[in-house]
Amino acid sequence: MPLYYDDDQAMLAETASQFMGEEGSIKNQLRHWRDRDCKDGFGHALWKQFAEMGFTGMLVDEDDGGLGMGQVEAGIVLEEIGRNLTPSPFLSSSVLAATALKHGSNDVKGRWLSDLISGDKVYAMAIDEGPKHRPERIATRAEKSGNGFRLSGKKDFVVYGASSEMIVVAARTSGSNDDKDGITLFAVPQDASGMSHDSVRLVDSSMASHVSFDNVELDGDAVIGEVDGGRTILDAVLMAGRVGSAAEGVGVARGAMDMTVDYLKQRKQFGRLIGEFQALQHRAAHLYSEVEIARAVTVKAAQLVDGGSEKAELMTSVAKAKVAKAAGLAVREGVQMHGGIGMTDEYDIGLYMKRDRALQEFLGDQYYHAGRVAELSGY
Amino acid sequence: MSDSDLEAFRAETRQWLEANCPPEMREPVRDEEDVYWGGRNASFKNDAQKAWFEACREKGYTVPEWPKEYGGAGLTPAQGKVLRQEMAAINARSPLSSFGIWMLGPALLHFGTEGQKQRFLNEITNGEIRWCQGYSEPGSGSDLVSMQTFGEDKGDHWVVNGQKIWTSYADEADWIFCLVRTDKDNKYQGITFMLFDMASDGVSTKPIKLISGNSPFCETFMDDVTVPKSYGEDIPGYVGEINRGWDVAKYLLGHEREMISATGGGDRATSLGAVTSRQGALDPVLRAEIAMFDVDALAYTAMSEKFMDELKSGKGHPAQPNMMKYAGTELNKRRNELVMAAGGSDALEWESEASNGGKAARGWLRTKANSIEGGTSEVMLNVISKRILDLPGA
Ligand SMILES: Cc1cc2nc3c(=O)[nH]c(=O)nc-3n(C[C@H](O)[C@H](O)[C@H](O)COP(=O)(O)OP(=O)(O)OC[C@H]3O[C@@H](n4cnc5c(N)ncnc54)[C@H](O)[C@@H]3O)c2cc1C
Ligand SMILES: Cc1cc2nc3c(=O)[nH]c(=O)nc-3n(C[C@H](O)[C@H](O)[C@H](O)COP(=O)(O)OP(=O)(O)OC[C@H]3O[C@@H](n4cnc5c(N)ncnc54)[C@H](O)[C@@H]3O)c2cc1C
Numbered sequence: 001m002p003l004y005y006d007d008d009q010a011m012l013a014e015t016a017s018q019f020m021g022e023e024g025s026i027k028n029q030l031r032h033w034r035d036r037d038c039k040d041g042f043g044h045a046l047w048k049q050f051a052e053m054g055f056t057g058m059l060v061d062e063d064d065g066g067l068g069m070g071q072v073e074a075g076i077v078l079e080e081i082g083r084n085l086t087p088s089p090f091l092s093s094s095v096l097a098a099t100a101l102k103h104g105s106n107d108v109k110g111r112w113l114s115d116l117i118s119g120d121k122v123y124a125m126a127i128d129e130g131p132k133h134r135p136e137r138i139a140t141r142a143e144k145s146g147n148g149f150r151l152s153g154k155k156d157f158v159v160y161g162a163s164s165e166m167i168v169v170a171a172r173t174s175g176s177n178d179d180k181d182g183i184t185l186f187a188v189p190q191d192a193s194g195m196s197h198d199s200v201r202l203v204d205s206s207m208a209s210h211v212s213f214d215n216v217e218l219d220g221d222a223v224i225g226e227v228d229g230g231r232t233i234l235d236a237v238l239m240a241g242r243v244g245s246a247a248e249g250v251g252v253a254r255g256a257m258d259m260t261v262d263y264l265k266q267r268k269q270f271g272r273l274i275g276e277f278q279a280l281q282h283r284a285a286h287l288y289s290e291v292e293i294a295r296a297v298t299v300k301a302a303q304l305v306d307g308g309s310e311k312a313e314l315m316t317s318v319a320k321a322k323v324a325k326a327a328g329l330a331v332r333e334g335v336q337m338h339g340g341i342g343m344t345d346e347y348d349i350g351l352y353m354k355r356d357r358a359l360q361e362f363l364g365d366q367y368y369h370a371g372r373v374a375e376l377s378g379y
Numbered sequence: 380m381s382d383s384d385l386e387a388f389r390a391e392t393r394q395w396l397e398a399n400c401p402p403e404m405r406e407p408v409r410d411e412e413d414v415y416w417g418g419r420n421a422s423f424k425n426d427a428q429k430a431w432f433e434a435c436r437e438k439g440y441t442v443p444e445w446p447k448e449y450g451g452a453g454l455t456p457a458q459g460k461v462l463r464q465e466m467a468a469i470n471a472r473s474p475l476s477s478f479g480i481w482m483l484g485p486a487l488l489h490f491g492t493e494g495q496k497q498r499f500l501n502e503i504t505n506g507e508i509r510w511c512q513g514y515s516e517p518g519s520g521s522d523l524v525s526m527q528t529f530g531e532d533k534g535d536h537w538v539v540n541g542q543k544i545w546t547s548y549a550d551e552a553d554w555i556f557c558l559v560r561t562d563k564d565n566k567y568q569g570i571t572f573m574l575f576d577m578a579s580d581g582v583s584t585k586p587i588k589l590i591s592g593n594s595p596f597c598e599t600f601m602d603d604v605t606v607p608k609s610y611g612e613d614i615p616g617y618v619g620e621i622n623r624g625w626d627v628a629k630y631l632l633g634h635e636r637e638m639i640s641a642t643g644g645g646d647r648a649t650s651l652g653a654v655t656s657r658q659g660a661l662d663p664v665l666r667a668e669i670a671m672f673d674v675d676a677l678a679y680t681a682m683s684e685k686f687m688d689e690l691k692s693g694k695g696h697p698a699q700p701n702m703m704k705y706a707g708t709e710l711n712k713r714r715n716e717l718v719m720a721a722g723g724s725d726a727l728e729w730e731s732e733a734s735n736g737g738k739a740a741r742g743w744l745r746t747k748a749n750s751i752e753g754g755t756s757e758v759m760l761n762v763i764s765k766r767i768l769d770l771p772g773a
Binding site: 002003004261264265272273275276278281282284285286288289290292293294296297299300301314315318319321322325366367369370371373374377378379 | 457650652653655656661666667669670671673674675677678679681682684685686688689692694702705706757759760761763764767768769770771772
């Protein structure tokens with residue numbers, strides 16, 4: 001398979017670019033909702049449009065009413081989301097939760113999938129338990145209780161948790177906190193009694209919840225997949241989410257870079273366009289090179305995940321780390337090369353810096369993933 | 380070609396490699412003699428090297444994607460990729476290394492006459508003639524177009540005088556492709572891309588020793604050298620048009636940069652950490668640096684794949700080889716810095732048997748040239764600024 005888009009994928013990229021550039025633009029979405037202090041952090045009308053475009057259910061199997069596409073296609077949409085900083089639950093709901101639900105029974109799918117595809121409902125994914133991503137350790141517990149379970153614990157960084165009609169929760173049903181096995185995924189409905197949200201606004205104006213579970217009673221049919229068999233599903237969810245957030249990061253990097261390169265061609269100092277100064281040219285050219293590489297490895301990782309390759313896990317971590325490095329560079333150089341106005345709220349370049357920071361942390365930063373690359377390579 | 384045809388080709392290729400690539404040719408290259416360059420004076424290091432080269436020559440696999448009539452195998456880009464993948468999977472060495480393959484060949488395929496292709500391309504694919512590159516001069520490195528070596532027009536030939544420098548393997552090469560000024564009043568349109576025998580009267584070379592202790596490059600002097608305008612019917616002694624050699628030179632540089640980014644670059648699928656940690660536990664901060672390096676290096680392998688795919692399908696940006704050369708060579712330098720750090724005092728040994736004749740230290744020093752030869756990193760960044768980012772005044 002060549003490492004560029006085929007005709008269908010190129011067409012999807014074109015469509016996504018146009019849609020996100022117009023409907024999902026910074027002015028129409030991010031600034032609009034931020035400046036109104038929106039408690040959701042994204043627009044439901046736009047989310048409905050996502051559904052009309054077929055984006056919401058793109059990863060859902062065709063048999064279940066979705067489009068049966070893969071990570072390469074989801075990545076195409078996410079790159080445009082990143083480029084336009086479009087706030088939406090696409091990553092959390094249509095990638096993470098949808099990947100988890102793929103592994104559910106027909107009952108579970110029947111209960112949740114159609115509303116996800118139609119855009120009527122939004123779902124979230126609860127994994128982290130602390131400020132740093134560490135999915136190897138899961139302490140939130142679900143004890144057997146009658147025909148169901150009783151869930152207790154606390155989850156952090158549940159993106160768009162408070163706006164979600166259901167949260168997929170990774171909880172421990174056996175073993176000790178650091179065990180690989182003994183994990184079960186549960187679909188916890190919004191109205192479950194004993195679940196409470198502390199919803200907070202993040203630096204990029206997105207919303208995330210600290211979610212507490214205080215003896216939340218769940219039916220047996222809340223289980224996604226097998227009891228104690230949730231680790232493999234969780235791994236699949238993590239892989240999809242990581243390669244997806246890498247794709248969004250590529251979009252952030254490219255958006256910031258394009259803006260900056262444009263600015264170098266407009267701003268004059270010392271009687272010249274600042275883009276004439278070699279000190280800036282070389283840094284811009286280096287940045288271009290880093291962003292190109294980050295983009296290539298992200299598409300590669302997505303192809304490997306879609307193909308079920310044994311190298312998918314390694315290359316996903318490579319992609320997540322590389323994108324973090326490249327996007328971080330893009331936003332830092334972006335703000336710096338804008339000079340004073342780069343520090344203003346009025347200019348968009350700072351918004352890229354903020355989104356990048358949030359994405360860096362989401363599902364593991366560059367240090368976490370470089371560490372995984374080392375482990376997976378045997379050192 | 381359908382996927383199933385391609386898979387059939389893969390199976391066939393695997394079988395062919397199994398039958399024809401000797402085990403010795405699947406070992407990593409250890410020294411200069413492990414690389415076969417061909418040429419009039421070439422000798423094989425051992426039977427395995429000879430057998431492998433000859434098998435590939437017969438099959439057209441010294442240059443698999445060149446047309447069959449010039450000694451290639453006429454493979455499609457997709458087949459070429461499969462062959463590269465299958466060779467990489469068994470660590471097969473390249474059967475023939477040659478500036479003819481990497482540099483002159485592509486230029487001839489693009490600009491050459493049929494007569495030139497028939498003669499020179501077949502000599503290249505058969506490993507008969509070894510070429511060297513006469514571009515740089517003492518006063519003209521990055522600013523190559525300022526070069527002064529002059530050829531005086533004498534009707535059916537030129538008389539060439541001047542000096543080239545940093546000419547890799549000039550002392551071992553049979554022929555040279557050489558930039559010669561043929562119009563002093565016209566900077567860009569006053570250069571001719573000439574081809575001549577290094578055994579011609581008036582050509583002499585003087586090796587230059589590198590910091591690595593090796594001396595694979597030379598000063599090349601031309602003192603009243605006669606270069607014929609024709610070597611026979613439809614075989615001009617120059618490529619392209621007279622005074623238009625700069626176009627050929629630039630085209631060739633694109634291929635040179637691809638080659639350096641592919642071979643001298645950081646394109647290794649193996650994890651550096653996996654290799655270096657075999658010598659013993661890595662200090663934690665070094666381990667972290669190596670992990671960060673592995674992220675960059677593995678990401679670059681994907682970029683290389685994408686670059687090749689785009690190149691072969693004509694989708695790539697024409698200036699992208701400059702980006703590849705920049706990123707690949709900088710990565711390779713970083714790799715070698717880390718190899719030295721992981722190796723500690725063992726890696727300092729310069730001659731001992733244990734160090735394989737100072738392989739680590741000499742290799743580390745040699746890689747410093749990667750970001751100089753074929754255009755420096757700074758020049759690559761200038762080109763990216765100008766041709767890809769379209770920055771003003773670049
Ligand atoms: C928080 C803050 C507080 C400030 N407070 C004050 C204040 O109290 N009073 C006041 O007068 N000013 C103040 N400033 C303005 C500050 O001094 C300017 O922002 C600064 O001098 C840069 O100028 P500029 O913003 O116009 O950027 P520009 O000069 O337009 O620079 C844009 C980019 O081009 C680069 N660049 C410019 N020229 C060259 C060159 N020749 N070679 C290479 N690169 C070049 C710059 O390094 C920068 O990266 C403040 C700025 C900030 C951000
Ligand atoms: C191992 C090796 C093998 C080689 N083999 C060959 C060969 O076979 N044939 C051949 O013809 N040549 C060969 N070369 C020569 C090579 O192409 C030149 O060394 C190279 O083009 C740089 O030229 P220079 O050495 O004169 O450096 P200079 O051009 O003098 O550069 C010196 C420094 O200034 C920087 N610089 C120059 N111009 C700019 C600019 N515009 N902007 C910013 N920075 C700039 C450079 O990046 C460099 O850091 C070889 C070189 C090496 C090291």
